[in-house]
Amino acid sequence: MEGSGVFLRTRSFKPGLWSTVFELIHRKWYLIGLALLAAGGYGFRLSHPVSGVDDICAGLYFVDGLVAIIGRWPLFLLGQLFPIGHYAPFLMDLLGVFLMVAAAILWCALLQHILDRPLSTWACLVFSGAFVNFALNSEVFIYYLHNGAGLGNCLIPLSLYLVYSDRRLDLKSGKKRHVLLTMGATALLTVAIGLYESFASVFLTGLCLIVLADGLSLDRMQTTKWRRTALLLCYSARVMVYAMAFRGVITRILRGWISLDYSYYRSPLSVSWLFQPGAGAQLHQLWESFLRRYLYPGLASPSLFLVLVALAGFLLVGIVVTARKKRATFLLWAVGACLSPFALSLISGELQMQRSCQALPLFAGAALLGGWLLAERWKNRWTKCAVAALIAVVLLNVTIEIHGFFSGNYSLRMSEYRILDRVAADLQRDYPLAEKPVLFVGSPNARYYVLDPGLLITQDRLGYSTASALLGIEGSPISVAQSPAIKLIPWAGQAFPGIYGVNGCLPQIFAQQGCPVLRGTAAQYAAAKEIAETMPEYPKAGYIKEMETFIIVHFGEG
Numbered sequence: 001m002e003g004s005g006v007f008l009r010t011r012s013f014k015p016g017l018w019s020t021v022f023e024l025i026h027r028k029w030y031l032i033g034l035a036l037l038a039a040g041g042y043g044f045r046l047s048h049p050v051s052g053v054d055d056i057c058a059g060l061y062f063v064d065g066l067v068a069i070i071g072r073w074p075l076f077l078l079g080q081l082f083p084i085g086h087y088a089p090f091l092m093d094l095l096g097v098f099l100m101v102a103a104a105i106l107w108c109a110l111l112q113h114i115l116d117r118p119l120s121t122w123a124c125l126v127f128s129g130a131f132v133n134f135a136l137n138s139e140v141f142i143y144y145l146h147n148g149a150g151l152g153n154c155l156i157p158l159s160l161y162l163v164y165s166d167r168r169l170d171l172k173s174g175k176k177r178h179v180l181l182t183m184g185a186t187a188l189l190t191v192a193i194g195l196y197e198s199f200a201s202v203f204l205t206g207l208c209l210i211v212l213a214d215g216l217s218l219d220r221m222q223t224t225k226w227r228r229t230a231l232l233l234c235y236s237a238r239v240m241v242y243a244m245a246f247r248g249v250i251t252r253i254l255r256g257w258i259s260l261d262y263s264y265y266r267s268p269l270s271v272s273w274l275f276q277p278g279a280g281a282q283l284h285q286l287w288e289s290f291l292r293r294y295l296y297p298g299l300a301s302p303s304l305f306l307v308l309v310a311l312a313g314f315l316l317v318g319i320v321v322t323a324r325k326k327r328a329t330f331l332l333w334a335v336g337a338c339l340s341p342f343a344l345s346l347i348s349g350e351l352q353m354q355r356s357c358q359a360l361p362l363f364a365g366a367a368l369l370g371g372w373l374l375a376e377r378w379k380n381r382w383t384k385c386a387v388a389a390l391i392a393v394v395l396l397n398v399t400i401e402i403h404g405f406f407s408g409n410y411s412l413r414m415s416e417y418r419i420l421d422r423v424a425a426d427l428q429r430d431y432p433l434a435e436k437p438v439l440f441v442g443s444p445n446a447r448y449y450v451l452d453p454g455l456l457i458t459q460d461r462l463g464y465s466t467a468s469a470l471l472g473i474e475g476s477p478i479s480v481a482q483s484p485a486i487k488l489i490p491w492a493g494q495a496f497p498g499i500y501g502v503n504g505c506l507p508q509i510f511a512q513q514g515c516p517v518l519r520g521t522a523a524q525y526a527a528a529k530e531i532a533e534t535m536p537e538y539p540k541a542g543y544i545k546e547m548e549t550f551i552i553v554h555f556g557e558g
Helices: 017-025 028-047 053-062 073-081 089-115 121-132 135-141 144-167 175-195 199-215 226-257 279-295 302-325 328-348 360-376 381-430 464-471 488-493 506-512 522-532
Strands: 437-443 544-546 551-557
Touching (some): 017 089, 028 121, 053 144, 053 488, 073 144, 073 175, 089 135, 089 144, 121 360, 121 381, 135 381, 144 175, 144 199, 175 199, 175 226, 199 226, 199 302, 199 328, 302 328, 302 360, 302 381, 328 360, 360 381, 381 544, 381 551
Antiparallel strands (some): 544 551
């Protein structure tokens, strides 16, 4: 039976999700292409493993249970079964890449199932390449276990598939199956947002994409009808509420079991800031952050440019389809798809790329896939070839960008370890480390760090002049990456003072470098800060000074 959807096919196509997955993994050229794209994006990371800032405290997170008391309990429970608290970056990075590839296949299968038509191998590669190699994946992938990014992205499409299947049940039958589907979807989503709370945004983005894909399928726009849309919305909302409630209950139980201070932690799912003075100013600041973090740099960054194109594309499709089909709900879902990747930022009141980056690869990949599916309908072969070549250029640039973020993070971290090695050598050679505590003051000057061009948008990049003019930094490089550009030394010096004490986990880093040092007291640190004001900075002679009861290392003023 022919359909009337935008992506028209001449035959019905509705296999189950798993049969679609098996069909995809038997496509030789799809797997080869996806493997090559993943190798290009993550190969440097796999061959040059380096710790993220939080990785210094891997034992605190996964063994002592810090991840559990802030709501990320699945990783803690995994740590009770497997020795993941023992830092093994290559193995976990390899597993993470494998899970990201598996997630891309699952998302492709779900979209193919809902679009009600088989996707070509190239169409699957278009989506998968943008999804796996989206540059902002590096925001979490530089950390040990990647905040569960790969596993979470595998769980969300499975949860959404169960919700979508539930929506298709008749209201007067299938109650037992309805309960089972709800329980399954809730369990999967509970684990996903337990891995990282931003997967709630991924669920919302995926939900909006399901409605849009279903509306453009052979199914004659079923979910744009009010009754179908209401069912899907109600089922999804119920699953989300259940999952959030279960996450809260599990977190409270674990907090009663684990004795760690978490008073400093504010959940990103808290909206308390909206009811405090200055909420309006914070909303304005949030908008300014969006402009400076996404819109302006997006004129020169391939991945962010893809996000901007996706925003425009979804809104345009929403307007066109709504005008033609006279269904305003379609436009509302298109707007929802555009807002959902930033939902957590809107809730928490601050724009952090490591929280919004989970949904953006899905959003951008779906937009690129939609563009190609429209191009496939054109009869002119050369036009389709031109579009395919353009998409290939986009995928290549996105792959180069994520590779640059990983290589830049590696260069930065190696330059910091060279600083730490020199300080450790000076301390061990000339000072009684077993008798006196060491107080570290300040952070090294920026000129002693190596900032790889891969982390920056420089003047030779297309779109730089416009982006830099809007940002007001003409002539200076533009920084897109957040987490890969975080400097270890200043971060470690202030990390978890309520748990570690003075200098955070800096003494722990020196111990890992083979230079164990004693930790000072708060009073000693206050005195050291005053004395350091008259001391030379690292690496000048005299940057280390021995006092009667402690030793001062003056890194500088950053």
